């Protein structure tokens with residue numbers, strides 16, 4: 095290799111100490127088994143479906159009755175097949191949204207789907223369709239409940255735990271439990287017994303990740319499908335406190351627009367500058383949640399807002415390809431199906447995602463880089479048109495890489511800097527253009543020695 099690469103982590107680590115006690119403190123923070131598993135299956139779907147689908151609302155008012163749910167048939171197999179086509183591996187269903195209406199056969203309230211025309215346990219129907227199609231199943235259960243009379247009394251904690259217990263006992267394995275932080279600005283004040291909720295989940299579904307108002311998965315902080323430039327998974331432990339999530343969440347039915355802007359988020363959650371000021375750190379990776387349409391629930395008038403394949407693919411690259419997981423909402427209609435427009439976008443999206451790694455030029459696994467190895471060199475068998483670079487850190491050893499550069503070798507032997515990167519984390523996907531004969535990945539800055547799980551170049 096003829097280029098000068100004296101500036102890499104093995105020489106000066108960009109001016110940072112490579113292995114001091116602070117660095118050791120950061121890299122001692124690692125994912126648990128459930129978080130590791132989720133990073134291997136980073137793309138899953140939300141189904142917002144329920145009373146709001148029937149009433150063409152986003153939140154409802156809390157005064158609805160079971161009769162208002164006048165949907166008479168659903169085709170969950172079609173829902174699941176549609177998302178499977180996009181390469182999605184899991185589904186989270188809104189079993190109870192803020193309106194309090196329950197999509198399952200619950201003992202604890204009459205305000206449920208068994209007292210409606212459809213008389214079908216919808217949670218079971220969706221869970222079964224997932225099972226048959228080898229898709230993971232998860233539950234959304236809104237802590238805020240505008241219908242339940244005991245809301246905001248101590249009894250509500252029992253009610254909530256009872257409902258959780260039903261959902262976590264009767265519907266097979268649950269991969270994620272999603273606790274929404276949203277609550278109406280005028281709703282009664284109430285302190286949820288999070289500790290008890292979490293204990294119930296740990297006992298009944300030890301493999302489930304708890305998201306948002308939960309300890310395992312962090313809300314990215316907006317509903318626009320955007321992630322920060324650097325999404326660190328090691329962050330101050332205080333971010334797991336539900337109060338701050340609740341404060342930033344939606345606070346009225348019409349408030350969703352605010353969250354479609356990204357300036358609601360703090361940009362830096364995990365650089366050294368932030369971590370050094372915090373005594374307690376946690377592994378708390380970000381999940382990007384976004385709807386394929388304007389609303390979370392289906393509205394005919396939103397048919398023209400279905401995001402383009404290009405937009406969806408960019409969201410994918412900026413979330414899954416940027417150390418986040420992606421929770422894409424696809425709302426079934428009041429006819430009980432997913433709209434054909436959404437179905438065809440999902441299919442085309444799935445094809446684009448598959449194409450990322452369809453033509454490997456080189457795929458290589460590594461491990462801990464040696465202390466004198468500041469870069470990794472790749473030589474292709476012949477000049478090759480490149481489209482993607484995909485790198486993964488071994489995150490069981492924490493998130494270490496803070497800066498890297500990617501050089502590509504031209505046919506005349508010269509190198510061009512194709513990408514100046516920052517973090518890698520679970521997965522970094524970079525789009526490339528042009529024909530090259532080789533490449534060099536230079537790690538510029540790392541928290542101790544990098545652990546690179548794999549690097550791939552694709553045509």
Ligand code: FUL
Nearest residue numbers: 152274275276343344390
């Ligand atoms: C928000 C809720 O208020 C929306 O209705 C939706 O469920 C979204 C995923 O979370 O906070």
